[in-house]
Amino acid sequence: MNSVRPYTSRAIALVLFIVIQSHFGLAQQSARTDLTILERNIRAEMNFLASDAMQGRGSATGYERIAAEYIGSQFRQFGLEPAGEPDASGAPGFVQRVPLQVLKFQERPMLVAMVGSQARRWEYGRDLLVSVMRGPQVNGDLQVIDADDTPAKGAFAVVRLPANADRQKRQDVTRRARLARAAALIFLETEANKQLRESGKARLPELPPRVQGNAGSASDAFAVLNLRQQAFDEISTLPAGTRIEFGAATQDDGAAATWNAVGMIRGSDPEAAKEAIFLSAHLDHLGVAEETAGDAIYNGADDDASGCVSVLELARALGLGPKPKRTIYFVAFGSEERGGWGAQYFVAHSPVPLDHIVADLNFEMLGRPDAKVSANTLWLTGFDRSNLGAELVRRGALLVADPHPEQNFFQRSDNYTLALRGVIAHTVSSFGLHTDYHRPSDEASKIDFAFMTHSINSMIAPVKWLANSSFRPAWEPGKAPTR
Numbered sequence: 001m002n003s004v005r006p007y008t009s010r011a012i013a014l015v016l017f018i019v020i021q022s023h024f025g026l027a028q029q030s031a032r033t034d035l036t037i038l039e040r041n042i043r044a045e046m047n048f049l050a051s052d053a054m055q056g057r058g059s060a061t062g063y064e065r066i067a068a069e070y071i072g073s074q075f076r077q078f079g080l081e082p083a084g085e086p087d088a089s090g091a092p093g094f095v096q097r098v099p100l101q102v103l104k105f106q107e108r109p110m111l112v113a114m115v116g117s118q119a120r121r122w123e124y125g126r127d128l129l130v131s132v133m134r135g136p137q138v139n140g141d142l143q144v145i146d147a148d149d150t151p152a153k154g155a156f157a158v159v160r161l162p163a164n165a166d167r168q169k170r171q172d173v174t175r176r177a178r179l180a181r182a183a184a185l186i187f188l189e190t191e192a193n194k195q196l197r198e199s200g201k202a203r204l205p206e207l208p209p210r211v212q213g214n215a216g217s218a219s220d221a222f223a224v225l226n227l228r229q230q231a232f233d234e235i236s237t238l239p240a241g242t243r244i245e246f247g248a249a250t251q252d253d254g255a256a257a258t259w260n261a262v263g264m265i266r267g268s269d270p271e272a273a274k275e276a277i278f279l280s281a282h283l284d285h286l287g288v289a290e291e292t293a294g295d296a297i298y299n300g301a302d303d304d305a306s307g308c309v310s311v312l313e314l315a316r317a318l319g320l321g322p323k324p325k326r327t328i329y330f331v332a333f334g335s336e337e338r339g340g341w342g343a344q345y346f347v348a349h350s351p352v353p354l355d356h357i358v359a360d361l362n363f364e365m366l367g368r369p370d371a372k373v374s375a376n377t378l379w380l381t382g383f384d385r386s387n388l389g390a391e392l393v394r395r396g397a398l399l400v401a402d403p404h405p406e407q408n409f410f411q412r413s414d415n416y417t418l419a420l421r422g423v424i425a426h427t428v429s430s431f432g433l434h435t436d437y438h439r440p441s442d443e444a445s446k447i448d449f450a451f452m453t454h455s456i457n458s459m460i461a462p463v464k465w466l467a468n469s470s471f472r473p474a475w476e477p478g479k480a481p482t483r
């Protein structure tokens with residue numbers, strides 16, 4: 001019994017401690033007036049957006065639309081003005097429908113090399129398969145490279161990969177090729193490619209939809225081809241610079257759509273209100289994996305439910321207080337994962353002239369701290385490209401430069417779509433290259449809610465300062481991004 005008795009008093013003491021602690025903690029939390037943003041609200045929004053019920057918020061799917069409607073309804077609750085399209089009743093709404101055009105191949109694409117006046121041909125399905133196809137036609141000049149090289153701009157590059165090269169090696173050279181604006185890559189087929197090709201069951205490559213009316217430039221097109229050994233050897237031995245073309249005729253395959261959610265706080269100063277600050281994130285993710293055993297849902301808690309929650313909570317905090325002098329748009333873009341169509345459309349139909357946009361702060365993957373920077377600190381992509389980051393730091397932002405410059409994050413999110421149009425646009429993140437990236441394991445259970453609560457709270461004062469100041473950030477000489 002005895003053992004019980006001392007245990008009982010310890011138990012009572014523990015319970016008392018927990019009650020007092022939680023009471024004081026809660027009291028502390030709710031008593032902490034500086035903590036405008038509360039962890040429970042962040043949990044509520046994260047657990048909804050990253051729930052299995054949202055089926056990974058696949059780009060241009062009904063679940064992406066639900067995410068947009070949800071975020072729009074939260075904007076309405078926070079007192080924001082609608083800045084999307086009229087809703088079903090004709091009243092101003094918070095959701096913007098982005099019409100997409102879907103194309104499909106009419107026939108098997110052909111790989112053609114012009115050798116003098118002779119055309120050498122390799123056929124899709126018989127000689128090759130495709131793992132990436134961004135655009136119905138890709139053309140470029142032949143270049144043969146090794147796995148650690150970066151192909152030239154416009155090159156149709158054959159990659160000599162070592163036999164034991166893994167998936168990461170292919171992804172790395174593909175990412176470098178994309179950034180270098182190469183036209184396409186040719187790999188030797190993997191065993192899995194070979195089996196699918198020889199089974200004769202390979203479907204024609206799927207073409208990504210594109211924003212209606214936006215034909216996209218030839219330089220946006222990109223492809224990754226996997227060739228059988230014989231075809232790979234034949235094309236590798238052609239003269240460097242040989243003109244290579246890959247594609248086929250297409251037809252319209254109906255319409256699709258992606259969705260943005262947009263809310264606004266109109267500036268209080270008649271002049272300054274003509275200038276706008278964008279706070280953005282992307283609301284889509286990868287959806288559900290086909291033919292996968294076990295967990296197939298890409299919940300996208302960090303990518304990018306955490307960004308959406310940051311924009312929501314900043315809307316709540318700024319919506320509650322006195323109106324800032326400048327106007328602020330809160331935007332959650334659709335289809336970032338598939339080409340940035342939501343952002344492309346939004347910029348093409350901007351609610352304010354582009355030169356009236358003071359800055360875009362894009363929030364991406366800030367649900368977990370990055371061990372490469374100090375505690376409770378966020379980082380900014382392209383920090384040295386403009387004077388925005390340094391000025392926000394001067395105003396109390398816990399921001400440092402992106403510690404992963406080799407990853408080219410500045411070019412890898414929606415901020416880049418705006419930056420290419422001249423808008424000072426950077427991404428705020430704390431992504432520490434965790435291995436749940438773009439995997440079904442990117443779950444809400446992995447989110448550090450205390451860190452998120454602290455981080456988002458730390459951005460309120462600097463954003464408020466920017467929205468009430470006349471400061472206009474600018475690109476550093478020679479650092480404005482170009483195509």
Ligand SMILES: [Zn+2]
Nearest residue numbers: 282303304364
């Ligand atoms: Zn993302």
